[in-house]
Amino acid sequence: MRGEVLHYDQEQGFGFITGADGKRYTFAREDLRREMALARGAEVEFQPNGDRASNIFSVRARMAGPADGAAPATAATAELPSSAPVAPTHFGRNAENEATQSTGLWSYFWRGLTTNYVNFSGRARRKEFWGFCLFWTIGLVVAIGVGLSVDLSRGEGGGDEPIVMLGLICLFFLLTFLPWVSLIVRRLHDLGLTGWLAILCFVPYVGGLATLVFALIPTQAGDNKWGPVPAGVRF
Known part of the structure; x- marks a missing residue:
């Protein structure tokens, strides 16, 4: 070959x-x-x-x-x-x-939901992680807003529980869970670490801190066994 x-x-x-x-x-x-x-x-x-x-x-x-x-x-x-x-x-x-790929925040988020949906190989720079985090948060707020609006407009006979809002939130989390995991794994690869450390990000009480630490550490200089330095990174 x-x-x-x-x-x-x-x-x-x-x-x-x-x-x-x-x-x-x-x-x-x-x-x-x-x-x-x-x-x-x-x-x-x-x-x-x-x-x-x-x-x-x-x-x-x-x-x-x-x-x-x-x-x-x-x-x-x-x-x-x-x-x-x-x-x-x-x-x-x-x-x-080789084809020119945008390094904008929205482009990173969109690729995370499409071509990188279950991509557990390669590397993800800090900008890619924070770009996905930004638009994921905006998407969650939109889901909450739409669900709450529907619940409030259900009219007479409607219960007090925000069923539609909770349903949309659960659906949103289910659809974006795998992209989140694959992004964390690629972020760890970018630091020269094994992707199995992503398990720490889902441990109660310490998961949020671990995710924040992994998100803030700069890209490892030079190529490593998970790929070349991501496009746009300057040392």
């Missing part, structure tokens, strides 16, 4: 690749067919094995050969950078990221 290198730490011998199928694969130094320096955006071919990529080699190593009427590429020359710039081909989720 063909894919693109998203990150490779040569010192630690760890990295990840986005495949043409849109999935993200991890790999280690021993998964490389030969020792080589892989830059971000490099085009490679690999053998998928679950969530891991193996038998990885640079596509350039196959581009020049006897069948093309050129001298065979050796292990040394195959990895040398070309003098002419080559625009890498992007695949899967990284190809989507």
Whole structure:
């Protein structure tokens, strides 16, 4: 399968690749067919094995050969950078990221309810978290207002319980629960932490404080195993 290198730490011998199928694969130094320096955006071919990529080699190593009427590429020359710039081909989720995406608060909120509804991979910067929080609060206020208005206008014979308002609030929480969980997980990934720490955010008495702390910590500098630095972050 063909894919693109998203990150490779040569010192630690760890990295990840986005495949043409849109999935993200991890790999280690021993998964490389030969020792080589892989830059971000490099085009490679690999053998998928679950969530891991193996038998990885640079596509350039196959581009020049006897069948093309050129001298065979050796292990040394195959990895040398070309003098002419080559625009890498992007695949899967990284190809989507290449398209200009707005980093506005509303855009983050809308993507949280659509493309990122159950996205538990990748990273979410502080602005994305607070943008979702802002419009989620506005949506909750609107749901309360609409429900209360309907309850007050039910007219004669209507009970004193705000049934419609409570129903709308419950529905709103049900529809936005998964986006909230996935957003917290991606926020933790952005800090270089495991997403399992999101459980702390739902512990009584301490959940609110834990969520606030995770929301205020700055983005981790540099790429990590959950993805590159989110767009728009400046250090």
